[in-house]
Amino acid sequence: MGKDMEKLIATNKKAYHDYFVEDTYEAGVVLVGCEVKSLRAGGVNLRDSFVIIKNGEVFVIGMHISPYKMGSYFNPDPRRTRKLLLNRCEINKLRGKVEQKGYTLVPLKIYFKDSLVKIELGLCKGKELHDKRAAIKEKENKRNIDRVMKEYNTR
DSSP states (O other): SSSSOOOOOOOOOHHHHHHHHEEEEEEEEEOOHHHHHHHHTEEEEEETTTEEETTTHHHEOOEOOOOTTTTTTTTTOOOOOOOEEHHHHHHHHHHHHTTTTTTTEEEEEEEEHHHHHHEEEEEEEEEEEEHHHHHHHHHHHHHHHHHHHHHHHHH
């Protein structure tokens, strides 16, 4: 079993709807114990979360990790700012891209890689309204083609 075991916890479907994902990066997340237990139970929401680079460090803001049910009153704030772990050269590369017009960093998915919690960051550009309409139309056309092909194959 040389391959890393990955267990997906949550994805940010809204990010794929609102942005063009141009590149992805894997980062570690600094968490406390009861947050990890809550993640194992699937208590996370990536919607409306985003990533900033401040003083040479990377932080995720707005990621909601539900309080652990069996935890004590020491449970941290569910929406607290959490530090992400990246290499210095990756941080510098991302800072250069984000400072360009229109680029933003968005968490796409969070998962366990072996026993570590990892987050996949997307370097994204915002979609215009007409781009979203085109994507929806394309998805509906594909669905219709699949339905027709399924009917045709069952005859």
